[in-house]
Amino acid sequence: METISFARGAPAPELLPLEELADCAETVLAREGKTILSYGAGAGYTPLRELIGEWFDVHPGRVLLTNGGLQGLDLLARKLARGNTLVCEWPTYDRAYKLFLQAGASILVATVDDHGVDPVNVEIALVGQMKAAFIYVIPTFQNPTGTTLTDERRQSLVQFLRRRDMLIVEDDPYSLVRFEGEPLPALFDYSGKTSVYMSSFSKTIAPGLRVGFTILPDKLADELAAEATDTYITPVLLSQAVVCEFIRRGSFAPNLQRVNEQLRIRRDAMLAALEKHFAGATWVKPDGGYFIWLQLPVPADAREILARAQGVAAVAGPEFTGPVNCIRLAYSYAAPDEIETGIERLAAAV
Numbered sequence: 001m002e003t004i005s006f007a008r009g010a011p012a013p014e015l016l017p018l019e020e021l022a023d024c025a026e027t028v029l030a031r032e033g034k035t036i037l038s039y040g041a042g043a044g045y046t047p048l049r050e051l052i053g054e055w056f057d058v059h060p061g062r063v064l065l066t067n068g069g070l071q072g073l074d075l076l077a078r079k080l081a082r083g084n085t086l087v088c089e090w091p092t093y094d095r096a097y098k099l100f101l102q103a104g105a106s107i108l109v110a111t112v113d114d115h116g117v118d119p120v121n122v123e124i125a126l127v128g129q130m131k132a133a134f135i136y137v138i139p140t141f142q143n144p145t146g147t148t149l150t151d152e153r154r155q156s157l158v159q160f161l162r163r164r165d166m167l168i169v170e171d172d173p174y175s176l177v178r179f180e181g182e183p184l185p186a187l188f189d190y191s192g193k194t195s196v197y198m199s200s201f202s203k204t205i206a207p208g209l210r211v212g213f214t215i216l217p218d219k220l221a222d223e224l225a226a227e228a229t230d231t232y233i234t235p236v237l238l239s240q241a242v243v244c245e246f247i248r249r250g251s252f253a254p255n256l257q258r259v260n261e262q263l264r265i266r267r268d269a270m271l272a273a274l275e276k277h278f279a280g281a282t283w284v285k286p287d288g289g290y291f292i293w294l295q296l297p298v299p300a301d302a303r304e305i306l307a308r309a310q311g312v313a314a315v316a317g318p319e320f321t322g323p324v325n326c327i328r329l330a331y332s333y334a335a336p337d338e339i340e341t342g343i344e345r346l347a348a349a350v
């Protein structure tokens with residue numbers, strides 16, 4: 001029996017625009033191969049920094065390009081988290097949490113409910129804390145819960161953190177992967193573009209390109225670019241030039257539309273299968289992104305269930321520091337016609 005994977009937060013192979021990327025790579029190599037095959041700036045390929053600067057209406061000097069968004073977070077964690085206190089959502093993205101632990105941070109948590117992280121929980125987490133380095137938030141289609149922070153909460157969170165003079169680090173790789181509903185302003189917008197905003201082209205073009213970006217306050221941008229140079233000299237310029245070409249020639253929007261249509265079919269297949277096979281459990285319907293957070297009636301133990309399950313894989317809540325009765329289901333990778341079988345197999349193990 002072949003395993004159906006709901007474990008990987010990765011796009012299905014058919015979502016990747018292979019031919020178009022091959023053509024972009026050929027164009028870029030022919031046009032500027034000798035430059036992009038050399039070392040360059042630690043902050044990355046200048047035309048893409050300029051393009052992202054235009055998108056977000058910020059100076060390109062504030063845009064740091066890294067090998068995936070995660071590398072930007074690593075640089076930031078090493079710079080700001082060491083020996084400091086920070087706040088994370090609970091549950092949160094496992095790899096980010098590990099980076100903060102590796103950096104030696106003390107981590108406070110604020111619980112996420114069906115509408116994202118509650119600002120009141122952030123306030124409670126910070127009681128008695130004189131100085132916390134930053135808060136790490138994934139406001140839209142959160143990993144792992146798939147939830148989205150409401151507009152009202154976005155505004156009150158930013159206001160509260162401004163009063164405390166505390167930096168926001170907003171991780172936003174999924175907001176363009178929206179199938180329905182109105183896009184919400186980013187925390188970055190509500191902060192007057194003073195907070196840290198990070199995203200990547202992993203979910204909108206292809207994760208293997210490893211092109212991520214972080215928009216930072218000026219001084220921090222310079223410091224992290226210097227740290228990047230000292231660590232790996234230059235990020236992968238060829239990938240960044242390919243992404244830039246892909247956008248400049250007008251392929252980004254139609255590709256995103258195609259990807260979102262395909263993902264929507266997968267999400268709908270998973271929601272329908274959950275309705276059919278998981279009476280008594282709860283979940284939030286996401287308007288986009290990759291994930292559904294399945295909450296099983298207590299005292300279910302997701303780790304035991306997943307160990308028992310045959311021919312299906314997913315990730316248990318504790319991997320994301322979350323509750324043991326929860327399972328993160330990624331609908332991004334499996335084929336639409338496999339999804340119901342995978343959910344049925346999971347239900348059989350409960």
Ligand SMILES: Cc1ncc(COP(=O)(O)O)c(C=O)c1O
Binds near residue numbers: 068143
């Ligand atoms: C919330 C979040 N941040 C960052 C990343 C890392 O993405 P990248 O491929 O850009 O490093 C992921 C990947 O799944 C993610 O879910």
